[in-house]
Amino acid sequence: MKICAKCVLDNTVPEIIYDEKGVCNYCKIHQELIDIYPLGKEGEEIMNQLSQKIKIKSRSNKYDCIVGVSGGTDSTYLLYYVVKILKLKPLAVHFDNGWNSDIAVKNIKNATNKLGVDLYTHVANWEEFKDLQISFLKASTPDAEVPTDFVIFSVLYNLAKKEKVKYIIEGHSFRAEGTTPIGWTYLDARYIKNVQRKFGSKRIKSFPIISLFKLLNYTFIKKIKTVRPLEYLDYSKPKAQELIKRELGWQDPGGHHHESIYTKFFQSYYLPEKFNIDKRKRELSAKIRSGILTRQEALSELKVNYPVEKGIVDYVIKKLGISEEEFKLIMNSKVKSFVDYNTYFSLIQFFRYPIKIACKLHLFPPIVYLKYGINHTKKIQEYWSAYNKK
Template identity: 40%
Template sequence: MKEYKICTSCVMDTTDSMITFDEYGVCDHCNTFLEDIKPNWYTDERGLDELKRTIEAIKKEGAGKDFDCIIGMSGGVDSSYLLYLAVEKLGLRPLVFHVDAGWNSQQAVNNIEVMVDKLNLDLFTEVIDWEEMKDLQRAFFKSGVPHVDTPQDHSFFATMYKFANKYKIKHILTGANYSTECIRNPKEWMYFQSDSIQIRDIHKKFGRRPIKNFPLTSILWHKIYLPYFKNIKVVTPLNNMPYIKQEAVELLKSKFGWQEYPQKHFESRFTRFYESYWLPEKFGYDVRKVQYASLILTGQMTREEALESLKAKPYDEENIHHDFEFVANKLDMSVEELRECFNAKNKTYKDYKNQESIYSLGAKLMRRLGLAKGGKR
């Protein structure tokens, strides 16, 4: 077994089995950020000038239309702040696009409603076929892989891409950002959610009903065909300006009555259960390490603060059994069935058909062309 070691700069450690350290004990995640992302990430006038040109192109393309772009809205801090920014600071006219996969927390519902209402925007909600979503999520639990959130995440971006293509919308704005996400989850923790080959294979082995309505996409369709043949662009404005998470939270709370979540991604009750309990307790993967490492590297948290926070469990120990029962019941599983999945042998994405080689080749090509930063493994 690999000797335990933790980075001397952030809080990533050997629970990431592929982690490496330099002679100073600094991990490869930190070095990738310092060598590849930070020198090429501009939040000063250079970034703002680039964003200004992009916004002008969006407005020109959207002239005379009901809206000039779409923004995927989860109710989380990044997408909520982006929506405020797009309307009040950038002068855009977005259609707010929400995908309901059946797991919205009441906080998320409230946050979406107050943002849309106070910004006087239109909200389009796509509801995923619940029977198919339920079947896929059960299949992923039974497969033994850690990335059981894949069906939900896949449905989010697949639905939005298909909507943009159908209605000829050329710009999709997302809240993705280096400021809070410069460290990526290790592939063994969260494999690529867009790998439809893996989704189909796991469904074939453990699913009960055919996939008819669930939105499936492919890496070639949304990474090659849509951007280069249909000219549909994904824009990440938060990367072109200073973005401090806590400042964004305070602004949203004071201006809109927005409600803060205990942890990133907790707008979904499924993701809350999966990230706070299932991953750390079954696999030993604590995604807070990734989230805190990003904040440490971008100066929003100290390493000491992160280490102190990591001492506490990521879930409520007194009430986790209620969450366990809730997830089991919602998926039409008995608590015993879900417990059997929890106790079963752990598997990885490599135990099922996958497109890892295509992703790796594509990532190398994108970095070589200067179209992507980081993600060296």
């Protein structure tokens, strides 16, 4: 197993590329993002100017931005930062897909109440969303969590249009979380709809899945932008957790993205067992690059298998309404990837230079081009083909 000389990403990343020094392409993406998102006074000034711009553009609106909230560390701290530091008037938005932990629900309620922020919750029809999640399990790709991610994204954009808000504020920090390899996670509307047509039985009505063309309309015609303030901060999750515990009564759900029971199952059991994917490598690699921990400390942590909560697999199977035999078939079926389904990826590749310009203009987050600007489909196909032969 070859491993990056700088971080802990390795050959379990299908599209990983090493330079002559053994450093991976995701370390290089991290360095490019450092140049794009300065810290310190320069980063503060950028955010101050942006907040003033947002206020001016939204003077006649009830809300001047939209913030997605999940009850986890990042989104809770982001909401605090937007209200207390940037002095903005956000609308907090949550997508309820039926998998919220009790702690997540309490965290969202406490944060919005104590900050005096309105909360909009989009509730999915459980039978519809369950059917879509089962479809992605049957599709046998590492993207079984994509439906949730993309629907959240779609809800935010649709609500921004409805409320005439020009800014969606996201809580991602590449310094703390890293960049997810495309061979581990890929999402677009055509992909989701194709998987649902192949394996699903229900028509989706209760939640949106916006098309690429609708997204382009929102971006270039409606001029709705996505902003990531945490990218400009020397963001520390432990310090953020201390603050939101003290100020907002926040409780720890027990791990990164574990505010969702399904995500906890997905990251701790499903990905490692079926695909040999351990997403801790992404986060630990980010911390190494940011000087938060040493490479040796990260390697030591990875020697211990991702902890799986007792009973969580049985709980998920039962909640999804599938039999143990069906689940065994899912776990043992041939591994595939987004390359095996209809997606917008070839179209994204065709328009990669206009996308590059849009990223430079901050119409899209810069990571969109850095991540999707290279065609990795051949490497991904070859990787999973070899994986299936083991």
